Amino acid sequence: MLDHSCQVQRHPHAERGLDLYETPSVAVEALLRVEQLPHSIWEPAAGRGAIVRVLRNHSHNVVASDVHDALELAPLVIMLLRLAFLESERRCHILENRGLARVHVFRKRLPMMHRDQWAGRKANSGMAFMWATWIRGYNSGPTIINRISWER
Numbered sequence: 001m002l003d004h005s006c007q008v009q010r011h012p013h014a015e016r017g018l019d020l021y022e023t024p025s026v027a028v029e030a031l032l033r034v035e036q037l038p039h040s041i042w043e044p045a046a047g048r049g050a051i052v053r054v055l056r057n058h059s060h061n062v063v064a065s066d067v068h069d070a071l072e073l074a075p076l077v078i079m080l081l082r083l084a085f086l087e088s089e090r091r092c093h094i095l096e097n098r099g100l101a102r103v104h105v106f107r108k109r110l111p112m113m114h115r116d117q118w119a120g121r122k123a124n125s126g127m128a129f130m131w132a133t134w135i136r137g138y139n140s141g142p143t144i145i146n147r148i149s150w151e152r
Helices: 025-034 050-057 083-087 089-095
Strands: 040-043 061-064 076-082 100-106 129-135 144-148
Touching: 025 050, 025 076, 025 100, 025 129, 025 144, 040 050, 050 061, 076 083, 083 089, 083 129
Parallel strands: 040 061, 100 144
Antiparallel strands: 076 129, 100 129
């Protein structure tokens, strides 16, 4: 019998609403230390602009919107994801042979990100996160894995 006590519990989609989880600014600052981003950036999952504010503070020209399927539309896609994103069999179509060039794994857990308008108990982050970088046409070998810190 499997013990599911250590698995993350999710609320039904109707209770979760739009699933807005704002990215901590320290995570974006860490990304800027390890990736050279283009001056003009499209942020296709902007929410209320947590990532956009940090990028603009670093003089980037950012277009903010909320759309999906960014891998099909942009030559460079960088996403903050749970490290467990790499485990999924269902994600083979975007993880394998699709230009996943670099994965930047945080050494320490990020400060907790709570769903927008969350009124429940606040907690430390129990999940490991990473920045994943896709480059259209990338075929320069295996995905590079890098360990980074959100602390200075």
